Amino acid sequence: MEKVVRSEAEWRQVLSPEEYRVLRQAGTEPPFTGEYVNTKTEGVYTCRACGAELFRSEAKFDSHCGWPSFYEPSDSDAVVLLEDRSLGMIRTEVRCARCDSHLGHVFHGEGYPTPTDDRYCINSIALRLEPEQG
Template sequence: MDKVVKSEAEWRVQLSPEEFRVLRQAGTEPAFTGEYVDTKAEGVYACRACGAELFTSGTKFESHCGWPSFYEPSGNDAVTLIEDRSHGMVRTEVRCARCDSHLGHVFRGEGYPTPTDERYCINSVSLRLDPSQ
């Protein structure tokens, strides 16, 4: 997978202001407002910035946290995890491995009945669903 590297100006032209704020400035969309929070459609969730496959609908689950939740990425190299010490907390940030865009955070050990006990809490605005035909 080839890395996607663009200048801030190039990202600003490609992305909407909200997409830029979340994907490139590590923002967060308000809870329960994203288009994929309650989506049940089958398909592949790709990075809205570069199109890389990130998650599949088969790993999406109801966490009732306000953002789409997945229990694992679609591949071992789909995302990168980075320690995030912002806002007085220690969390694990999830970024697209291909373009380094901010997607959300991953939380572990919360007791969800999933195979991994992980919750990839991802901003809808960071994703684009390619529905199965």
């Protein structure tokens, strides 16, 4: 996968201010406000910044946490996981492997009835859904 590298000025030109805040400054959209929280449409979720495939609708589940949740990425190489010690806690940040944009966080061992027991808690604004053509 070819990496997408842009200057921060270039990112500001291609992203809206709110997209930039989340994707490039590791912000978080308010819970239950994102366009994909309750979406059941089948398709592929791509990175809003670079278009890389990140998640498939088959891995999306209702976690009732306020953000779209997936139990696994579409490919293990699609995302990069980093330790995040911000806000006085230790979490695992999820970033797009292609453009290094912040997507959200992943949590493990919360007891969800999914194949992986992982919850990739992803900001809707970091994603773009490409509906399945049927």
